[in-house]
Amino acid sequence: MTPTPYRFWWARRKFLASVLGALTLVGTACGTGRDGTPSTSTQTGVFPVTVKAANGDVRIDQRPERIVSLSPTGTEMLFAVGAKDQVVAVDESSDYPPEVPKTDLSGLQPNVEAIAKFNPDLVITSDDPNNLVKSLDALDIPVMRQPPARTLDDTYQQITQLGVATGHSTEAANLVADMKSRIERLVKLAPKFSEPPTYYHELDATGYTVTSRTFIGEIYRLVGLKNIADAATGTGSEYPQLAAEFVLKADPDLIFLADTKCCGQSAKTVAKRPGWKEITAVKTGAVVELDDSMASRWGPRVTDFLDVVVQALAKLESAKS
């Protein structure tokens, strides 16, 4: 997917692994999922542990062996820290990595009894609809709520927590270190512009987008991009709905489509919208089709997302010169 930085990073992963010697770096790969090394970790951590999740302190008495994840991001994190053999069921939206034990459990309209049927010893969720957390508490099933991250640090913290909770704290620490170094490298790799390019991150075709104060916005900010939606900062929502006229007037240099799967948008459909042909990004072919799920989850694949952004910048630079 991402030739140069990817290989470089991979090589360094191997180097790191050899340095750490005894520790096998498990199938994390920051979400590439291609190095599906089976979890051979012998370190199980010391239980009981108490982790501080969004729903308060969660005590876990033994290494969980029957985890149910209702959070697609949580699922990605669990697999990335090497807890994959401990996961018995994931919700219908968890689709990454492909080998997840997908069920038709719902994270949006969950039924607690249906979850209890899996006899879980740990449940991961990002939201708390239908009194989910309290109901699981009533059944004495430990539950960790990990809400959508607002910053990269939230992501690191959630990964670390999941590592502790599942007995994979070392792998989690390594994963976080890898993510940090990969991000650092990608940021260095990103071309610098005298005038920062502007971008529009599209959540759907009706103009919903993000400001720089969101998790997604933070990723773009890392490489110095300027968000056209920041004009809407302070109107109350960090997920404002921009008028099409405003997008035309702002004339972004880059358009990122995070609505390719949900809503069938593509560079082609964007170009066909009335007036959008005149936008610089459309004229120069700088409309980037993102994988919706990669660009909306705050898990380990956020580095892949940044990678795509950096590639788009590189293309933009070569087009200019």
Added chain:
Amino acid sequence: MELVAVQRVPPEVRGTKLRWRTGVVAISCLLAAGLAGILIGPVRLSPVAVGQELLDRLPLIHLPSDLSPREQAILWQLRMPRVALGGLVGAALAMAGAAYQGVFRNPLVDPYLLGVAAGAGLGVTLALVYFPGQAGWPIDPLPIAAFTGALIGVALTYVLGRSNGKSRTTVTLVLAGVAMASFFTAVQIYFQQRHADTFREVYVWILGTLATSGWRQVILILPYVAASGIALILCRRLLDVMSVGDEEADTLGIRAARVRLAVVAAATLGTAAAVAVSGLIGFVGIIVPHTMRLLFGESYRVIVPLSIIFGAAFLVLADLMARTALTPTEIPLGVVTAVVGAPFFLLVLRRARRVG
């Protein structure tokens, strides 16, 4: 005051007394619905074991079942409170619907008529926007916000629904309710738009759910629903008189406006409590009283008590559908009641047209 008036009302000719055979049938239906609600769910619990569990809780009987602790928790912490809450909410909405239809002399009226729903919706949205993350709260702010919003909505409607210095007529009240509801809904959507991250939570609430945990919500709304129920049962004769018309009621020595205020207050209290814990569940307040009317006669002396019982039974069954039809996902309860309710509503409309 009103109670004194009741004594002066001569018994109506068409008013029938609630026959106690009907009462027995109604109670049996409710018990059957409750039992089905307790026995059926995504997790299979053996009926024998559940029976033992229930008997075991009775005094002087010791009959331990072979349910595992987790199954016991499913029974006592998930299903039983949910069935109880469904019964309370269904009863509250159905009797409020019956009462509103009586005092407004309009068969199409539902408990949300005077802005209860819109007020509660705005309350919930504001609570989600300004007090997000209720994990650390000792009490859940959402029901309180919904309850307060609902009461404010109706109070405003009532105060504003005064026509030209004269007393409130049903028409001005209903129109004021429509205006208030549009206004509140607009404000709610405005806040929702500015805080899109709360959208999903508001959405879940708007579609209605009985997903609870433990008995907290049941205890929370029990006093309000009980008070509302007792008041409406006491008012059932007055509702019969009111259905004739304000002026006729006046000649019978009943102050129509005052009775209307009392009935609206009682019905609103129950509705607001129901809305606070379950969100917006449509159609219960319309279809249940109308079914009673079709089956058992026009008198509110029959309709009000039977609406309470059958409203409870109906919502328990609807919720059973909501949580089992698409296992392991839940269907929003408001969707189930509307799917059943909308066709029925059309039937009622057809009948009303033929009669009128």
